[in-house]
Amino acid sequence: MTDTILSAADSTRIAAAVGAAEAHAQGEIVTVIARASDSYADIALAWSAAVAGLALLALTLAPRFYLDLVDGALGLWAHRWTPREVLGLALGVASVKFAAMWLIQHWHRLRLLLVPGPIKAARVRARARIAFRLAAQGRTQGETGVVIYLSMAERRAEIVADATIAAKVAPEVWGDAMHAMLDHFRESRVADGVVAGVAAVGLVLAEHFPRDSKPANELPDGPIEL
Secondary structure (H helix, E strand, O other), X not given: OOOOOOOHHHHHHHHHHHHHHHOOEOOEEEEEXXXXXXXXXXXXXXXXXXXXXXXXXXXXXXXXXXXXXXXXXXXXXXXXXXXXXXXXXXXXXXXXXXXXXXXXXXXXXXXXXXXXXXXXHHHHHHHHHHHHHHHOOOOOOOOOEEEEEEEOOOOEEEEEEOXXXXXXXXXXXXXXXXXXXXXXXXXXXXXXXXXXXXXXXXXXXXXXXXXXXXXXXOOOOOOEEO
């Protein structure tokens, strides 16, 4: 059984915060929490290929130096390397370097450290939009759904709003909500961060889409874990 990210008490707190925020606004807030937004296997593959390529480049630039090292390690004297042996050595070195780099990147923390920031940001944003399409887009009568998406591994968050909200609220307006969340996330207070983000999003929705009727509660209030 996979451990949950949030405790039952934390989920209840978040659901209550969503209900409170929606009570004052014509909007539906959905919170989605993912362990990671991508495996980054393609980046790990790229790093492995780059390390193997560097090993081949070094062998190409200083062949005599490396061949002498091999001769010394194997106890060879006055050995004449044939083209086949040189190619075999190059293939072996490249394969070992590739495999070693691939294996050490199975340590997920190291793999994430080797992923450039812009790539992580783009993958989190893309996964947030997928979560929005599945959890909120077109699921409310007035197209007033908002997804607050948190990716734990990357320590990044995204807020994606439905068409009606996006037409009135510029993306930068969500900045306060993002800061409210990230300040807590950096200290591993996940539930506190989500609650703070929900409250901040609720204030924006209440300002632009004040509640004028009894809440319909078209989407679940509890957090979704991926």
